[in-house]
Structure formats: structure tokens, C-alpha cells
Amino acid sequence: xxxxxxxxxxxxxxTDAYFRLVLRAPEIARATQPGQFLHxxxxxxxxxxxxxxxxxxxxxxxxxxILYKTxxxxxxxxxxxxxxxxxxAIGPLGHGFTVPARGGETPLxxxxxYGMAAMYLLAERSPQKxxxxxxxxxxxxxxxxxxxxxxxxxxxxxxxxxxxxxxxLVTQPLLAEIQNPKSKAESARPAKQIQNPKLFACGPTPMLxxxxxxxxxxxxxxxxxxDEHMCCGVGVCLTCVIPVKTASGWEYQRTCTEGPVFDSRExxxxxxx
Ligand SMILES: Cc1cc2nc3c(=O)[nH]c(=O)nc-3n(C[C@H](O)[C@H](O)[C@H](O)COP(=O)(O)OP(=O)(O)OC[C@H]3O[C@@H](n4cnc5c(N)ncnc54)[C@H](O)[C@@H]3O)c2cc1C
Ligand code: FES
Numbered sequence: 001x002x003x004x005x006x007x008x009x010x011x012x013x014x015t016d017a018y019f020r021l022v023l024r025a026p027e028i029a030r031a032t033q034p035g036q037f038l039h040x041x042x043x044x045x046x047x048x049x050x051x052x053x054x055x056x057x058x059x060x061x062x063x064x065x066i067l068y069k070t071x072x073x074x075x076x077x078x079x080x081x082x083x084x085x086x087x088x089a090i091g092p093l094g095h096g097f098t099v100p101a102r103g104g105e106t107p108l109x110x111x112x113x114y115g116m117a118a119m120y121l122l123a124e125r126s127p128q129k130x131x132x133x134x135x136x137x138x139x140x141x142x143x144x145x146x147x148x149x150x151x152x153x154x155x156x157x158x159x160x161x162x163x164x165x166x167x168x169l170v171t172q173p174l175l176a177e178i179q180n181p182k183s184k185a186e187s188a189r190p191a192k193q194i195q196n197p198k199l200f201a202c203g204p205t206p207m208l209x210x211x212x213x214x215x216x217x218x219x220x221x222x223x224x225x226x227d228e229h230m231c232c233g234v235g236v237c238l239t240c241v242i243p244v245k246t247a248s249g250w251e252y253q254r255t256c257t258e259g260p261v262f263d264s265r266e267x268x269x270x271x272x273x
Contacts, residue, residue, distance in 0.1 A: 001031075001090065001091065001092065001093060001234075003088065003089070003090045004025065004027065004028075004088070004089060005086050005087070005088055005089075006023040006024060006025040006028075006086065006087055006088070006089045007023065007024045007084065007085070007086055008021065008022070008023060008081055008082060008083055008084065008085045008086070008087065009022040009023060009024055009063060009083060010022045010083055011078075011079070011081055011082060011083070013079075014067065014143060014144075015140040015141075015143065016140035016141075017069050017070045017071070017140075018067060018068065018069050018070075018114065018140075018143060019067075019068055019069075019070065019078075019079050020057070020065055020066070020067050021065060021066050021068065021078065021081075022063050022064075022065040023063060023064055023065065023066075023087070023089065024062055024063055025062075025063065025064045025089060025091075026061070026062040026063075028056075028059070028064050028089060028091045028092055029059040029060065029061060029062060029063055029064045030059075031092050032056050032059040032064060032091070032092040032121065033092065033096040033097075033121075034096050034097045034099060034118075034119075034121035034122035034124075034125055035055070035094070035095075035096025035097035035118055035121070035122060035202075035223075035225055035260070035261045036055075036056055036091065036092035036093060036094050036095075036096045037053045037054060037055050037056060037091065037092070037093050037094050037118075037233075037260065038053070038054050038055075038056055038064065038066060038089050038090070038091035038092065038093070039051040039052070039053050039089065039090040039091060039093055039230070039233035039234075040052050040053075040054060040066075040078070040087050040088070040089055041087060041088040041089075042074055042077050042078050042081070042087060043086065043087065043088070044077050044080070044081070045073065045074055045077050050074075050231065051088075051090065051230075051233055052074045052075070052078075053093075053230045053233055053256070054066040054068055054117070055067075055114075055117040055118035055202070055225070056091065056092055056117075056121065057117040057118075057120050057121075058120055058121065059121060064091075066117060067114060067116065067117040067143060067144070068114060068117075069113065069114050090233060090234065093233055093234065093256060093257075094255075094256055094257065094259060094260050094261070095257070095258060095259055095260070095261055096261050097118075097122045097200055097223050097225070097261050098223060099122060099125050099126055100126050100127065100128050100198065101127070102127040102128070103127075103128075104128065104196070105128070105196045105197065105198035105221070106128050106130045106194050106195055106196060106197050106198070107122070107123075107126050107128060107130040107197075107198055107199075107200055108130050108131050108133065108174065108177070108178075108194070108197050108198070108199050108200070109122065109123060109130065109131070109132045109133065109153075109199075109200050109201070110132075110133045110135075110170060110171070110174055110199060110200070110201040110202075110203070110207070110211050111132065111133070111134050111135070111170070111201070111202055111203055112134075112135050112136065112170060112202075112203025112204050112207045113135075113136050113137075113141050113143070113203060113204070114143065115201070115202035115203035115204075115207075115225070115227075116132075116134055116143045116144055116148075116202075117143070117202075118202040118225050119132065119148075119200065119202060120144065120147065120148070122200060123148055123151050123153055124151055129151065129152040129153050129154075130153065130154070130194070130197070131153065131154040131155070131156060131177065131194070132148045132153050132154070132155045132156070133156045133158070133170050133171075133173055133174045133177075134148075134155060134156070134157055134158075134170060135157070135158045135159065135160075135169060135170025135171075135203070135207070136159055136160070137159065137160045137161060138159055138160075138161050138163050138164075139159055139163040139164035141159070142157055142159065142164055142165070145157065156173045156174075156177070158170045158172060158173055169207075169210070170203075170207065171207065171210045171211065171214060174199075174211070174214065175214055177194065178197065178214065178218050178220070181194045197220055198220065198221045198222070198223075199211055199214070199215050199220055199221070199222035199223070199224075199264075200222070200223050200224075201222065201223075201224045201225065201264075202224070202225035202227075203227070204227065205226070205227060205272070208224045208225075208226065208227075208264075209269055209272075211224060211264065212224060212264035212265075212267065212269060215264050215265075216264070216265070221263070222263070222264035222265075223261050223262070223263060223264070224261065224262060224264045224267070225259070225260045225261045226242055226255045226259050226260050226261075226262060226267075227260070228240040228241075228242060228255045228259075228260070230255070230256050232256070233256045234256060234257070235254050235256060235257035238252070238254065240254055240255040240256050240259075241253060241254055241255070242255055242259070242262075242267060242272050243267070243268035243271040243272055244258070244262065244266050244267060244268065245265075245266050245267075245268055250268045250271065
């Protein structure tokens, strides 16, 4: 983990409120594991001391990139930055996803909105290609579908307004696949053979909770990346804690250091916010 000034190489709109930011950060790029994040200080912000966390979307040679949605003052300011400007980054941070071993589990990735950003490196580095289930409110919330297909993954889309893919929540096609793996035999692409599935998820907390429930009911392993508000990002302030089971009950653990990725069976969902 290093803190360093990083230069913006490009910062372009993807769809609607989503942007792709590419940064020159060779040390971070070399060390990044799937599911880890960057903590960015955005100098033009008045409260620039408060960093913002973003999943590392791609890491290539000298560069890392993030895929972000503008939702507030930090991300609005970030969207106005251009090539050559500098940010301060700490990263790679956090405990990421376990990359499946060759010949092991078949990964089923479940992503909501910008949750796709946390999934790309896992999809790229997994020797087994599986299925990505991606959901969002509208078509513009479905990100980088083509890039996942290019990696050899099957992509299943669901939108809540039905403007693209199946109408409804992303957990619907996931559940259909788990209950009946041949349900997509009619799809234009040949159905993948799903053996020994394992779930990986990143997105809004209600989606993660639903994925955890599906995993429990079908006795599947699941790793989920928790989206909690963060302050320090390095384990000091305790802003980001969630309840996690222990041998004697449960304890709070920090999503910035022990997470953001947890085994779904370890999270105490009844106590979690
Ligand atoms: C581990 C991790 C990885 C993340 N990865 C990405 C990513 O890849 N792409 C991306 O676009 N965003 C990601 N986020 C969320 C991102 O950090 C927030 O959207 C960002 O900090 C908002 O900053 P802001 O100043 O624009 O918004 P603010 O002005 O601080 O807040 C605006 C609104 O957004 C809400 N908000 C702030 N932080 C979060 C959060 N973590 N989750 C949900 N709502 C929030 C606030 O409550 C408020 O309602 C990630 C968060 C975490 C914890
Ligand atoms: S954000 Fe400070 S401890 Fe996690």
C-alpha cells in the first residue's frame, strides 16, 4: 500500500452519470488484487482532506482506472478534472476477492451499477470463465457489458424499468440459473456448464443481502464486497465497521481493512445497517 501523487491520463464520460478515470500509478497497478480499492484525495475539493474510495476497475502496466458515478460534490469535482492534473491516491487497499483456482469453482458474478467496476479484474484473472449477472435501474446503469463478453464471459442483464435485458432485479436471472442451469439453453450463445458455482457480488447493500440469502438457501459459497461509507480508509477511524460472526457471537470489523470483501456467511445481516 502506497500513498502517492498520481496523474490523470484521461477522464471520460462512459454512460450518463458514469465516468472512467485512468491514472498513471505504476506501483499501485503492480500490486493490485481483484476487489481492492483506491482512496483518492481530490485537491480541488474544499474538504479535500476527506478521501473517497473507489474500486480499482482495471490495472494495466503503469496505469490503474476507476469507473465512477457522479453522485455528490467529490465525484462532481472529480468529473471536472482533466489529463495532466494530479490527485493523491492511497492503494491498493483492502482485502479483495479470492480468484478461483484452475479447475475449481465456476464463478457467478453479480453486480449492481458501479459494482461492475469491482468485478472486472476478477473476471480477467479467473482461469474459469462463468456468468456475470448485471443489474441496474435503467439501461444507462449497465456498464462495460461488452468488455466482460470480450473476456469470454456470458453476461445476463436485468433492468428495473425493463429498458434493457430482463425486467426486474438482477437476482431473478441469478436464481433462475441456480435453480435450472439449462434455463438459458435457448439463448443465442451456447449455455455454459455451471459446475460447483460460487457467487461473487458487489453492489448496493439490499442486493448483497439478497445474494447472501440465495447463497445460504442453495448452500453455495459467496464473497460479497460491502459498500460502506469510509473516512480514513486505513483502519483507524472505525466509520466503516460491519458486524461479523465470531466463535463466541459477533464483533465489528472494518470494511476498509478486513474487507471490503467478506464471506457472506460471516456477515450478521440482522444487525448490519
Ligand atoms: C470499497 C468501496 C468501493 C467503491 N467503489 C466505487 C466505484 O467503483 N465507483 C463509484 O462510483 N463509487 C464507488 N464507491 C462509492 C464512492 O466512494 C462514493 O460514491 C463517493 O465517495 C461519493 O463521494 P461524493 O463526494 O461525490 O458524494 P458525497 O457528497 O460524499 O455524498 C453524496 C451522496 O452519496 C452517498 N454516498 C457517499 N458514499 C457512499 C457509498 N460508499 N455508498 C453509497 N452511497 C454513498 C451519501 O450518503 C450522499 O447521499 C465505493 C465505495 C466503497 C466503500
Ligand atoms: S474507514 Fe476508517 S476504519 Fe475504515
